[in-house]
Amino acid sequence: MxxxxxxxxxQHLSRSENILVCLEAEVxxxxxxxxxxxxxxxxDRIGYLKHLWTTDYKLKEWAKANxxxxxxxxxxxxxxxxxxxxxxxxxxxxxxxGATHVxxxxxxxxYLFGKIARAxxxxxxxxxxxxxxxxxxxxxxxxxxxxxxxxxLMTKDPVKTSLDWNRFVRESSKLANRGSVWIIFFESFIRDxxxxxxxxxxxxxxxxSWEENGQGDVYERLCVExxxxxxxxxxxxxxxxxxxxxxxxxQEEIDVxxxxxxxxxxxxxYKLTGWGKKNIRQKRTxxxxxxxxxxxxxxxxxxxxxxxxxx
Numbered sequence: 001m002x003x004x005x006x007x008x009x010x011q012h013l014s015r016s017e018n019i020l021v022c023l024e025a026e027v028x029x030x031x032x033x034x035x036x037x038x039x040x041x042x043x044d045r046i047g048y049l050k051h052l053w054t055t056d057y058k059l060k061e062w063a064k065a066n067x068x069x070x071x072x073x074x075x076x077x078x079x080x081x082x083x084x085x086x087x088x089x090x091x092x093x094x095x096x097x098g099a100t101h102v103x104x105x106x107x108x109x110x111y112l113f114g115k116i117a118r119a120x121x122x123x124x125x126x127x128x129x130x131x132x133x134x135x136x137x138x139x140x141x142x143x144x145x146x147x148x149x150x151x152x153l154m155t156k157d158p159v160k161t162s163l164d165w166n167r168f169v170r171e172s173s174k175l176a177n178r179g180s181v182w183i184i185f186f187e188s189f190i191r192d193x194x195x196x197x198x199x200x201x202x203x204x205x206x207x208x209s210w211e212e213n214g215q216g217d218v219y220e221r222l223c224v225e226x227x228x229x230x231x232x233x234x235x236x237x238x239x240x241x242x243x244x245x246x247x248x249x250x251q252e253e254i255d256v257x258x259x260x261x262x263x264x265x266x267x268x269x270y271k272l273t274g275w276g277k278k279n280i281r282q283k284r285t286x287x288x289x290x291x292x293x294x295x296x297x298x299x300x301x302x303x304x305x306x307x308x309x310x311x
Contacts, residue, residue: 001107001168002154003141005186006131007218011233012197013103014216018206020092020099021218025059027052028084029106036081036112037119042074057149061223066094081119101127101204110171113180127204130172133186134270135165135261136254140245148225158253159289162260169264185268190237246273259286
């Protein structure tokens, strides 16, 4: 999720000579991974992809590394997933040609892992990672962070953040129980960074690849606006980031979040400050907001499937 600490993680993963971390590009999820098994038609898609390469807010940062990639390589793709992998491989070859692993991150991937696994070709190997952070800390960070390219804050609604987090954690836990993903907790990574990096090293089969004092290269490839909101990923871990929400959030915000996410917080080992301390009016308000949230999600899902059927 936004402000979960995943960019901090990727900054440190990029210290490895064997890992290329791609910059975020949500549009690639929409273009390739929502329907990974769908046939890829090069002649129909290439014009639009070239347009996105230099106009999409995030993808144009990829273009700074390679303004004119070899698009002809995508002709070999039989479906969207293969085209996506070929595009990532081309980006890898230009930015960090020695890398054996390519990391691509996006919040929506957690809901698409099943489709991606079913569409995978022989020889494609995926290592899904999930970063989970205390939802109270996520909300505290979201309410002071702009949603680029605009200046509007990511959220002002603890109900939406809580319910989004519940959904994300529920899906992550389900997949982790099946052995399909590996969950990394932000707080654990802050405290035991080298231990987790070495566990990841073993999981990926990478030997002795971490530069102990390296800084990684993700931050340097970010645009100026993104650097402003990701300043904290540079340097060493700041332990104060774990609990600073306790001093910065209002008690009523904490109460709302714990009322909605308390079960999952406790299940994951986070301590509650006062779950359940809300009056009847608050309970009714939260119930109505939850209903509105789920109605919006159903509406978005209907629109999404109508759009997919028309592609």
